[in-house]
Amino acid sequence: MSAPASARRFAVSDLVGVVAVTPTPARPGADALDARNTVDVAESERMIRALLSAGVDGILTNGTLGEMATLTLDEWQTFAEVVADTVRDMAPGLPVFVGATALGAREIVDRVAYLHRLGLRGAFLGRPFWSQLGSEATVRFYTDVADAFPDMSFVLYDNPEAFKGPLTPDVYAQLAEHPGIIGVKYTMITPAYRPTMAAVGGKLRILPIEADWLVARTLFPDDALACWSSSALCGPEPALHLRAALARGDLDDARWVTDRIEWTYEPFLARRNFPEFSKYNIPLEKIRFDEAGFVRAGPTRAPYHVVPDEYVEGARENGRRWRSVVNQVTARAPRVPAEAGPR
Numbered sequence: 001m002s003a004p005a006s007a008r009r010f011a012v013s014d015l016v017g018v019v020a021v022t023p024t025p026a027r028p029g030a031d032a033l034d035a036r037n038t039v040d041v042a043e044s045e046r047m048i049r050a051l052l053s054a055g056v057d058g059i060l061t062n063g064t065l066g067e068m069a070t071l072t073l074d075e076w077q078t079f080a081e082v083v084a085d086t087v088r089d090m091a092p093g094l095p096v097f098v099g100a101t102a103l104g105a106r107e108i109v110d111r112v113a114y115l116h117r118l119g120l121r122g123a124f125l126g127r128p129f130w131s132q133l134g135s136e137a138t139v140r141f142y143t144d145v146a147d148a149f150p151d152m153s154f155v156l157y158d159n160p161e162a163f164k165g166p167l168t169p170d171v172y173a174q175l176a177e178h179p180g181i182i183g184v185k186y187t188m189i190t191p192a193y194r195p196t197m198a199a200v201g202g203k204l205r206i207l208p209i210e211a212d213w214l215v216a217r218t219l220f221p222d223d224a225l226a227c228w229s230s231s232a233l234c235g236p237e238p239a240l241h242l243r244a245a246l247a248r249g250d251l252d253d254a255r256w257v258t259d260r261i262e263w264t265y266e267p268f269l270a271r272r273n274f275p276e277f278s279k280y281n282i283p284l285e286k287i288r289f290d291e292a293g294f295v296r297a298g299p300t301r302a303p304y305h306v307v308p309d310e311y312v313e314g315a316r317e318n319g320r321r322w323r324s325v326v327n328q329v330t331a332r333a334p335r336v337p338a339e340a341g342p343r
Contacts, residue, residue, distance in 0.1 A: 009121050010153040012182045014095045015205040016225045017057030018239045020232040021185070022047060023286055024066050024079050026298030031305040039071075039078045040298055047233075047295045048086040052094065054236040057226070057243075059083070060124050060185060062099025063157055064278075065230055065285040068126075070301035077114060084118040097155045101126035105141060112149055123149075124185070126157040132164035139174045146180035155183040155207075161278035166192065169199035176203040183207055185228050188274070189215055197223060210239045211265060214258045217246055230285060231264070234292035234322035241329045260328060264321040267314040283307040284315040291319025292326075 025047060030038035051059065061083060062068040062076065071079070080098050087096050100111035100123045112123050125145065127133050133141060146154055156175070160166040167175075167184070169192070175181050176199070183205040186193075189212045197206060197220050207228045208216045216224035229239040238261055245253035265271040269284060277284065282304045286297035299305060 009151050010095050012205050015183045017243050019058035019060055019226055019228045020051050020056045021060045021228050021230040022233055023297045030301050031299040033302050039075050041082055043296050044079055044082045045086050048083055052090045056236055058095035060097050064162055064281050066099055067301055068099045068101050084120050095122055097122035097124040099124040103128055103130050122153050124155050127163045129163045135171050138171055142175055143178050146178050153180055153182045157185050159187055161275055169195040172196050173199040176200040211261050214254050231322055233289050233295050234319055235294045235326040237326045237329045241333055260325045264318050264325055268318040269311050269314055280307045280311055287315040288319035291316045292323045
């Protein structure tokens with residue numbers, strides 16, 4: 001068992017800057033039904049070290065693209081331990097939230113307890129989703145879990161496709177009152193964003209995707225202090241460049257890099273048809289990661305390894321475009337200081 005990675009519970013104020021959303025790298029053959037022990041441990045460690053060296057402000061793991069739904073318990077524990085060990089070695093105070101979502105609340109509690117034993121003090125948590133949870137049940141579930149672990153902090157996962165509906169502003173308002181619930185990975189800015197931000201009143205960090213961060217900061221400059229980025233796994237430089245531009249109030253530079261980021265998404269299904277993308281999220285994300293070359297994501301675990309050919313090239317083109325933007329950002333600003341985040 002690993003030694004503690006961090007003994008400190010995180011606060012809303014700790015969620016700032018760029019929070020990278022990672023895959024769980026897979027070994028060759030991981031897409032087979034009889035595959036076991038599929039976690040590429042060496043690549044997982046290398047990935048976390050590379051993100052920390054680049055200067056990301058936090059890490060989310062084991063959501064959808066992190067294949068929480070397909071990992072065996074042993075595989076999930078192996079990956080969680082790699083993350084805990086690596087963060088403890090390099091950045092023990094970094095906000096890290098390992099996914100613990102499952103079909104039942106008792107299994108979720110067992111998984112959060114395992115993270116606690118590893119010394120991790122952050123968990124990334126969706127809802128049980130075989131049957132859709134009503135609003136009262138959603139609030140009760142999250143607050144019960146947070147009450148059960150008073151020295152841990154939770155970032156929630158508001159994905160309306162995965163969990164059969166969005167969290168409502170009323171639910172957000174109730175969840176924001178719990179000190180252990182500090183953030184939410186928010187899918188995309190829609191008309192519901194304003195009432196959601198009003199409902200939480202700064203007590204909960206709503207994390208937009210990096211492509212929406214400039215809009216979010218424009219609307220809520222005092223509260224939209226962090227974003228999530230799975231594209232950081234194509235190379236974190238563009239998201240970190242945006243972080244630095246926002247921190248120094250350089251809106252021209254922030255608009256420039258946001259435009260470049262949006263350009264990378266043009267061929268990617270996620271920004272064109274999110275419900276359709278949600279059927280193929282995992283392989284499309286891993287395809288673009290592998291194409292960009294920052295991480296060797298490896299094959300997708302069954303049954304989500306099947307994806308229509310018509311979507312594959314768009315994912316590859318996204319990876320190529322993101323790599324191009326990495327080069328553009330590097331040329332424009334050779335070094336983005338790690339301390340440049342909006343704190």
